Amino acid sequence: MSEYVIEMNHIRKEFPGIVANDDITLQLKKGEIHALLGENGAGKSTLMSVLFGLYQPEAGEIKKNGQVVKINNPNDATDLGIGMVHQHFKLIEVFTVLDNIILGAETTGAMGFLKKKEAREKVIALSEKYGLKVDVDAKVEDISVGMQQRVEILKMLYRDNEILIFDEPTAVLTPQEIDELMEIMRGFAKEGKSILFITHKLNEIMAVSDRVTVLRKGKYIGTVNTKDTNKQELSNMMVGRPVQLQIEKKEAHPGETVLKVEGLTVPSKIHKNNAVNNVSFEVKAGEILCIAGIDGNGQTELIYGLTGLEKATAGTITLCGKDISKASIRNRALSGMSHIPEDRHKHGLVLSYTLEQNIVLQKYKEPRFQNHGFIKFDEVREYAEKLIKEYDVRSGQGPITIARSMSGGNQQKAIIARELDREEPLLIAVQPTRGLDVGAIEHIHNQIVAERDKGHAVLLVSLELEEVMGLSDRILVIYEGEIVGEVDPKKTTAEELGLYMSGAKRQTEGGGADA
Amino acid sequence: MPRKDPLTGKIKWYKSEGAVAVYSALISILIGMAVGAVIVVIAGLSKANISTSGIVEGIKLVFLGVFSTGRDTAGHLTFGFNGVNLGNMLFRAVPLIMTGLSVAIAFKTGLFNIGAAGQYLMGTMGTLSVALWLGWAGTPKAIAWICAFLVGVALGGLWGCIPGLFKAFFNINEVITCIMTNWIAANLVTWWFDSHELFKNSAEGGKIGYVIPLKNVGVVTPKLLMDKIFAGSQANGGFWIAILIAIAMWVMMTKTTFGYELRACGANRHAAKYAGINDKKNIILSMAIAGCLAAAGASLYYLSGNTEFYWSTYQKLPAEGFNGIPVALLAANHPVGVIFSGIFMSMLNVSGIQLKYLTAYNEYISDIIVGVIVYLSAFSMLFKTMLSKRIKSDHGNVNAEPEPAAEEDAPGDTDEETEKGGQK
Numbered sequence: 020m021s022e023y024v025i026e027m028n029h030i031r032k033e034f035p036g037i038v039a040n041d042d043i044t045l046q047l048k049k050g051e052i053h054a055l056l057g058e059n060g061a062g063k064s065t066l067m068s069v070l071f072g073l074y075q076p077e078a079g080e081i082k083k084n085g086q087v088v089k090i091n092n093p094n095d096a097t098d099l100g101i102g103m104v105h106q107h108f109k110l111i112e113v114f115t116v117l118d119n120i121i122l123g124a125e126t127t128g129a130m131g132f133l134k135k136k137e138a139r140e141k142v143i144a145l146s147e148k149y150g151l152k153v154d155v156d157a158k159v160e161d162i163s164v165g166m167q168q169r170v171e172i173l174k175m176l177y178r179d180n181e182i183l184i185f186d187e188p189t190a191v192l193t194p195q196e197i198d199e200l201m202e203i204m205r206g207f208a209k210e211g212k213s214i215l216f217i218t219h220k221l222n223e224i225m226a227v228s229d230r231v232t233v234l235r236k237g238k239y240i241g242t243v244n245t246k247d248t249n250k251q252e253l254s255n256m257m258v259g260r261p262v263q264l265q266i267e268k269k270e271a272h273p274g275e276t277v278l279k280v281e282g283l284t285v286p287s288k289i290h291k292n293n294a295v296n297n298v299s300f301e302v303k304a305g306e307i308l309c310i311a312g313i314d315g316n317g318q319t320e321l322i323y324g325l326t327g328l329e330k331a332t333a334g335t336i337t338l339c340g341k342d343i344s345k346a347s348i349r350n351r352a353l354s355g356m357s358h359i360p361e362d363r364h365k366h367g368l369v370l371s372y373t374l375e376q377n378i379v380l381q382k383y384k385e386p387r388f389q390n391h392g393f394i395k396f397d398e399v400r401e402y403a404e405k406l407i408k409e410y411d412v413r414s415g416q417g418p419i420t421i422a423r424s425m426s427g428g429n430q431q432k433a434i435i436a437r438e439l440d441r442e443e444p445l446l447i448a449v450q451p452t453r454g455l456d457v458g459a460i461e462h463i464h465n466q467i468v469a470e471r472d473k474g475h476a477v478l479l480v481s482l483e484l485e486e487v488m489g490l491s492d493r494i495l496v497i498y499e500g501e502i503v504g505e506v507d508p509k510k511t512t513a514e515e516l517g518l519y520m521s522g523a524k525r526q527t528e529g530g531g532a533d534a
Numbered sequence: 535m536p537r538k539d540p541l542t543g544k545i546k547w548y549k550s551e552g553a554v555a556v557y558s559a560l561i562s563i564l565i566g567m568a569v570g571a572v573i574v575v576i577a578g579l580s581k582a583n584i585s586t587s588g589i590v591e592g593i594k595l596v597f598l599g600v601f602s603t604g605r606d607t608a609g610h611l612t613f614g615f616n617g618v619n620l621g622n623m624l625f626r627a628v629p630l631i632m633t634g635l636s637v638a639i640a641f642k643t644g645l646f647n648i649g650a651a652g653q654y655l656m657g658t659m660g661t662l663s664v665a666l667w668l669g670w671a672g673t674p675k676a677i678a679w680i681c682a683f684l685v686g687v688a689l690g691g692l693w694g695c696i697p698g699l700f701k702a703f704f705n706i707n708e709v710i711t712c713i714m715t716n717w718i719a720a721n722l723v724t725w726w727f728d729s730h731e732l733f734k735n736s737a738e739g740g741k742i743g744y745v746i747p748l749k750n751v752g753v754v755t756p757k758l759l760m761d762k763i764f765a766g767s768q769a770n771g772g773f774w775i776a777i778l779i780a781i782a783m784w785v786m787m788t789k790t791t792f793g794y795e796l797r798a799c800g801a802n803r804h805a806a807k808y809a810g811i812n813d814k815k816n817i818i819l820s821m822a823i824a825g826c827l828a829a830a831g832a833s834l835y836y837l838s839g840n841t842e843f844y845w846s847t848y849q850k851l852p853a854e855g856f857n858g859i860p861v862a863l864l865a866a867n868h869p870v871g872v873i874f875s876g877i878f879m880s881m882l883n884v885s886g887i888q889l890k891y892l893t894a895y896n897e898y899i900s901d902i903i904v905g906v907i908v909y910l911s912a913f914s915m916l917f918k919t920m921l922s923k924r925i926k927s928d929h930g931n932v933n934a935e936p937e938p939a940a941e942e943d944a945p946g947d948t949d950e951e952t953e954k955g956g957q958k
Contacts, residue, residue: 326808328807328808347810347812348807348808348810349809349810349811350810352810353810358808360808365802365804365805366804366805366807366808367805367808368802368805369798369801369802369805369806370801370802371801371802372797372798372801376794380798380805380809381809381810383791383794384791389790389791392790392791392792393789393790393791394789394790394791394794
């Protein structure tokens with residue numbers, strides 16, 4: 020018996036014009052949690068796709084328990100006991116949880132009839148054994164993202180997989196769900212299952228993994244024991260240069276009130292209650308105010324209400340002394356509001372437009388870029404080139420690159436370039452670093468701080484506790500559409516914030532806290 | 535993006551996206567005509583009265599019908615410049631170009647205008663009624679022409695507005711409302727001409743159910759040299775007007791902020807809204823423009839003077855309305871491309887007529903070819919991706935510097951899904 024349950028030796032995988040995996044070796048011990056760390060585009064997903072049989076490598080071999088195996092397709096991988104939870108779940112939304120779990124591995128009786136009762140018992144037994152709470156009869160479209168992930172995990176367990184691959188499993192989860200998932204992963208490892216954990220979040224690696232393999236730009240950088248390393252060393256390995264993890268910023272000097280919100284109420288599209296209920300706050304020039312909270316507590320609707328993407332039913336919004344409660348989206352923006360939206364594909368970009376067309380998305384009506392309705396193409400090109408250079412937006416063909424073909428990090432950089440260059444007194448940034456890697460996050464954080472130091476007001480919405488604590492000058496916690504507390508990041512702890520975020524703690528009107 | 539020249543860094547023109555769109559359209563056309571030829575063979579073999587040489591003649595006419603000049607004294611088919619055929623081809627292309635533009639502009643805004651038939655009928659009704667009224671009233675011909683054209687166009691625009699309004703304010707799918715407005719228009723037009731005796735052509739015996747042709751009142755489109763080039767045909771200045779409109783549409787869509795807004799709405803309504811673009815206004819405007827274009831096709835067709843309108847449309851919608859869809863698809867929704875695909879479709883039509891007059895075949899062969907091309911134009915996206923891939927892999931190693939995006943793109947890119955989801 021080999022020491023390793025899975026070995027991938029000297030794997031090479033090329034795509035036209037790029038080597039995605041260049042001589043990569045990954046060895047997974049039985050019963051360990053092995054993290055695979057790398058920036059976006061480092062080759063993690065490609066390597067896992069090779070292991071899962073989705074791609075055939077140009078060179079290298081895969082061994083299971085010391086035996087060379089050939090994995091031609093995902094069925095071969097399943098036969099070898101390899102299961103994968105994909106970053107974007109592969110579930111059929113209109114099927115029930117049970118149907119999704121048994122799909123492809125159905126037990127059938129005479130005449131090919133499904134034996135659902137047995138399957139159901141097995142699924143329930145598995146879910147109880149591992150603490151994977153699911154509602155087997157609910158349709159997938161009706162359950163939370165966290166539960167959908169548990170369904171994916173149950174799919175692997177139902178097939179008796181021994182090697183479990185988790186591809187960026189925490190990207191879609193709340194802090195509480197992340198903790199639960201970590202606990203479940205530890206349980207699997209204790210039982211002798213081997214786990215490959217793909218991520219670029221250093222905290223999670225430190226918390227749960229035994230060993231870490233680092234990839235950078237398709238190359239193998241090294242494998243280290245988690246207990247012998249630290250976050251700084253790992254991030255340096257990942258990025259290839261020393262990265263500054265702590266956000267450096269000077270004391271804030273709040274000035275005049277830029278944005279004043281009073282009693283804002285936005286109805287919910289999902290339930291009958293208000294998504295945002297009677298929310299009031301102020302953002303001053305030269306400060307970063309952060310709205311913290313667990314996803315789905317009204318942050319999205321609050322920003323929609325502020326920017327005009329959705330209609331507020333009550334409340335007033337005053338921007339730079341001007342009442343914009345009833346103004347159109349464009350007039351709000353022109354009154355001094357720039358907005359880095361939460362979903363860069365939905366709101367931030369027109370993906371089929373070129374980079375330069377996206378860069379003028381908020382500005383094309385300015386006389387600088389149009390003459391009697393005719394676009395001044397030279398001006399647009401010149402401006403786009405300037406921003407691309409200034410904000411280091413990388414793309415294949417410069418201004419004429421189609422936005423869809425750019426990497427997520429560079430798409431976000433393009434949006435940030437567009438919004439910051441407007442130099443509006445108020446910047447609304449909603450999860451500006453979501454899905455980005457350490458190097459890009461560092462860059463964006465520095466830009467947001469620079470924006471504050473220029474004397475602009477920044478309203479930040481973030482789900483990442485670390486970002487909330489590190490970046491903001493003042494924190495408001497939102498819970499079920501209401502502001503439940505205001506804290507000073509210098510005086511509070513992550514635990515205290517967690518209590519507010521989960522609704523366990525609440526400040527009264529007077530400012531004191533009660534439990 | 536490997537489609538770059540290694541020296542200049544520029545994309546070669548024959549590998550650009552536009553060129554690929556043209557290739558894929560040509561593939562659709564070639565396959566369509568090949569299938570047409572096969573059907574000519576099969577039909578010929580199964581009919582006793584068509585000989586082998588008859589089959590060969592049929593195939594020749596499918597491909598070259600528009601250049602047919604009849605038969606010589608020995609009974610062989612002759613080919614050459616045929617002004618009547620070519621002129622009629624351009625004349626019949628006008629309504630196809632206009633409805634093609636109508637569908638293409640709506641497509642660019644993310645709307646499927648299947649209501650071109652109804653808009654076309656409304657344009658017909660407006661133009662014919664106004665032209666006849668003003669003609670009888672003795673209004674100067676030029677003014678009568680302009681009024682008739684504009685009223686037709688305006689009625690079509692109004693008709694296009696209706697599905698746009700429903701889409702913008704109630705989010706009702708424009709396909710459903712377009713189909714309904716088509717039939718409402720069909721019945722409305724029938725009722726209008728049924729109940730107004732004065733428009734009925736009773737002067738010519740045996741012509742029951744036709745509206746008086748506009749040549750009777752002299753409100754007709756000037757020939758603008760077309761009669762010199764294509765003597766004996768129906769071609770007139772309407773063709774030049776259609777080309778001007780197509781070019782104007784291209785300028786509007788690509789060079790103006792209005793076109794930028796329209797296309798942004800079509801590509802990603804959420805992002806357009808985020809940028810402060812009034813998406814509702816743009817949806818309505820886009821449908822109104824589409825309606826105007828379809829109606830302009832009808833106006834230009836009937837303002838030629840010779841064409842007669844059979845008003846009992848309540849049972850059958852005009853084919854021009856639906857043929858606009860393949861015209862737009864073949865042109866990949868490019869306004870200038872529509873000119874060529876419109877002419878091509880009209881060429882098939884003329885070829886069909888030649889088949890009918892010169893051989894034992896009937897003209898429906900050309901309908902089959904159009905049908906196959908319509909079918910294949912749905913595949914033109916497939917051809918496009920296949921061609922793009924070929925061009926990419928041919929030049930895969932041109933670019934020395936790999937891009938960070940390349941890897942994300944290759945395995946399971948999710949952008950596509952996100953955007954599709956956003957459009958729902």
